[in-house]
Amino acid sequence: MRPFDYSRAADADTACTAACAPDAAFIAGGTNLIDLMKLEVLAPSALIDIGHLGLDQIEEQGDDLRIGATLTNAELAADHRVRRRWPVLSRALLAGASGQLRNKATTGGNLLQRTRCPYFYDTDTACNKRNPGTGCSAIGGEQRNHAILGTSEDCIALHASDMAVALRALDAKVEVRTAGGSQRRIDLADLYRLPGDTPHIETCLAPGDLITAVHLPAARGDRQQYRKVRDRASYAFALVSVAAVVGMKNGRIDHIALAFGGLGTLPWRDPDIEALLTGEVPRTALFERAADTLMRDAEPQDGTAFKVALGKRVLKAVLTEVTA
Amino acid sequence: MSVEMKIDGPEQAQGDQTGAQAVLGYAADRPEGGLKVTGAAPYAAEPCPANMAHGFLVRAPGLGKVRLTNLEVVQGMAGVLTVLRDDRMIRNAAQGTSEGAPVQGVDQAEYVGQPIALVVAESFEQARHAALALRVDTAGDDLVVNPQDAVAADDDIDETAQGDLESAFASSAHRIDQTYTTPSLISAAMEPHAALAEWDGDKLVLRASLQMLKYSRTEIADCVGIAPEDVRVLAPYVGGGFGSKLGICAEAVAAALAARQLGRPVRVVQHRRQVFEVNTRRSETTQRIRLCADMNGQLTGIGHQALVSNLPGEDFAEPVLQATHFAYAAPNRLLRREVLRLHRPAAGSVRAPGEAVGVTAFEIAMDELACAAGIDPVALRLRNIPRNDPESGLPFSSHRLAECLTDGSRRFGWSKRPTAPRQQREGEWWIGTGMAAAFRVNSMMEAEARVVLSAQGVRVETDMTDIGTASYAILGQIAAERLGHPLSRTEVILGDTDLPPSSGSGGSFGAASTGTAVWLACEELRRMLAGRMGCDAADLTLKDGYALCDNRRRAIADLLDGASVTGHGRVQPGEAGDKVRQATTGAHFAEVAVSDMTGEVRVRRLAGTYAAGRILNPRTARSQCHGGMTWGIGMALTEALIHDRRDGHVVNRDFEAFHLPVNADVPDLDVAFVEDRDDWLGPLRAKGLGELSICGAAAAVINAVHHACGVRVRDLPATPDRVLEGLV
């Protein structure tokens, strides 16, 4: 680990200004960042601890919920409002990592966690995300925890968060404070960028941009589900996951939001699938078409080929259950 | 004086001759347990002598000739004391009982990840930072790393044949011919490999995490170039070994060399990612199994051909066929093993080398035969239990497989099982059951121990290790029992080569071998006490610190008259191995649920019934079995080292990516033991137990998957994608 400065910001302004320094990074729970620093995948010269800014609050705003960026995943999952009205979020959180990690991991850190591509963590291999222009070791190498949707020739890394998948299905927005002191609110969908030929740029955040909260609008569907398929019963990233938020009316799908984990280079959502399903009577043939639509542009490698069939199957099963 | 014994024949004394103290065979607590769970037991890397420096191993990022391109820069980095590149550093861990140095050298990387330098600095962080800053170039040699690209050389092929398998196969009523694969596996014990080396003049004191000290002492002496007498190895507490600490490991040799060069104590701890590549892995295997049987399910032929791998220069070859030689009777047999030379990390012993993978594949094949022949899997095995060793004709010293199978199936409720697969469904889950037999060779190793008896009580001394296996508990129980002392007045000192050389821990032989040495040392003391009592040792009863015979009772302390007395015991394997076939056996039963939607498998129940000689401590014995069965679940469902297809390096070098089963994967495990009194084991009559419970456990799970959903997985582990392939 390279020596670094550590400071505990007194307020958000100081934090944002300090984080504008070259190589500076915010640290929240540290469950991802510290691992990356030990391996020297990342070597920030300064860490700005945002754990004492009072960003760990959760409050109701009308029917909506505002979730502080440093609230832990464990606390968020256990919140009685979340469990009652946004159960898909609670389930997604509890399906992630382990109890110990969730006690440290935060809302903001979870959104910005780095991929689990093993080559990204191995500084002896080429990786465009870690070292732009060096090549991608996963393509032509070993793949499993990799994406099949939204990939590029330069990177097939997965966005591995479970929480972000649920948040995408819930139309969450992210509150960002910039170094200049201004605030902005962006759709979670717009936070992330596809890898393209710049896989090292993952979000639209600029240096010094601090996520202060996640804004959760009232859920539009009372039927919610999170299904995660993984290599062991707990403590593993998703091979495939599906978050579904559905409202039914007169036997028809009135509203539906579907987001996917384990498949995309970012928490995946496909408006075409939702358009196809909305207003329809649930039936097998329809679900088949939805599944085909999801995978129409899939670009699997040999190690991830199974995700096409698995993803379709899980989507169909979730749709069957959630619309029944 | 010393009581010595060679196991040449059956034990003459009748019964268990336990003693009057009634502590042997009881579920005693582990005396060091409290120290371990409170952090008070010092593991190898915990003592911090003054002036200690820290070393961090540097790995080769590629294959071939190694060149360092910024050595001067790194040598000048903050805190760096030296960048050690010494031809005596080792390529990989020594194999168990090798007693000499393994392949040495740092100029040529023969596998990716090979340690090629040690950076030593004032602090651990400085050493690691400098090690990561060191730029290592390799020539990028195009060496063979994949099994499919390799062919075994003639002297890497072993074959034994009896009868004529081909014609038996062709004319049989029932037959199967299938190929199974198991991936590279690793133990990755909780305590990473670690060493602290200090020199006192020309003498080396090494604190390390090792299993077999007397061998490792000779190995490190040979590596460094000194006499074994000049080395003292200390390993009082070891946080798991599973074979990966049988031989001297890279960090220990590097630490010793650096400490000598710098004239300071040097500590080197393997990073978790190094644990996954610089010790020894379990070889991947490809196993073609042919079985044929007559109308009644009597086996007429067994073919078992295995491909395994290792680095050039390693003489260990995964003994996949070890149990196939004796498990089942069949007149026509063909057993063949080929070793491929691959430039992957070295292969070596991993808990139950051979049987863990060999029995697993074989017992899946037996299930396939049972299905093909329409015979109940338990009945098929019962029908084929050999009377004598099928190849040598030697009798078995004891054989309790039939009891394990019948008792085990009763405990599990096997008879309630529907015969055909795909019969039980709960929601999206298919439910099924499966079983497999367990086999493991049993061996005894030379071992010595010393027991000191004084007014304070009993003290056992040997260089034996406790690698989480309960050596402290059971050796104390044996001595307390034989010398009539409560456990509270019995002390066990282990893990120091200044003490009498034991068997060490490995191959499940530790408890039986070193335990027998302790027994014999006690025998000497018993004879002496009998002499002082004026009676025959056989008539002497020792209990609660008193000696009793002929209606006379005296405090043992009085008999000692203030002095302490020492007994010495030594056991050696004798001719028993030429006269009988000795093994442990068992039966596994599993119930699983398989998701029809995702292919995920959940083990709902796993039960094991084992015959492993006298059970010295049922609590610690059961705990060993829990561990082994959990390994079985991992082998069946989750574990695999992934090698990069281009250069063979291990891709998943941490616990996030190498999937050990977690609590949610492991149901309540049911363990039972059947009576097994094997006379060919010396007076202790204990057999090895630490490994048996892995052997075949994975097969029970895989067979249950088939029974549940009809999918036969032949490439382990049965991850959701592999199960799903059969479901769609």
Ligand SMILES: Cc1cc2nc3c(=O)[nH]c(=O)nc-3n(C[C@H](O)[C@H](O)[C@H](O)COP(=O)(O)OP(=O)(O)OC[C@H]3O[C@@H](n4cnc5c(N)ncnc54)[C@H](O)[C@@H]3O)c2cc1C
């Ligand atoms: C073994 C293991 C298993 C895991 N399994 C899962 C799983 O199954 N599912 C899953 O979803 N996750 C999993 N995780 C990931 C885990 O959820 C993340 O590590 C965690 O959420 C990160 O949160 P943190 O607060 O610790 O972030 P940190 O490590 O502190 O930070 C992560 C990144 O976010 C930045 N950052 C943090 N907070 C802010 C902020 N407010 N504004 C701007 N930037 C910020 C940091 O600078 C850093 O770059 C696993 C992690 C591990 C180690």
Ligand code: SF4
């Ligand atoms: S997939 Fe992306 S993160 Fe992984 S090696 Fe390729 S470029 Fe790096």
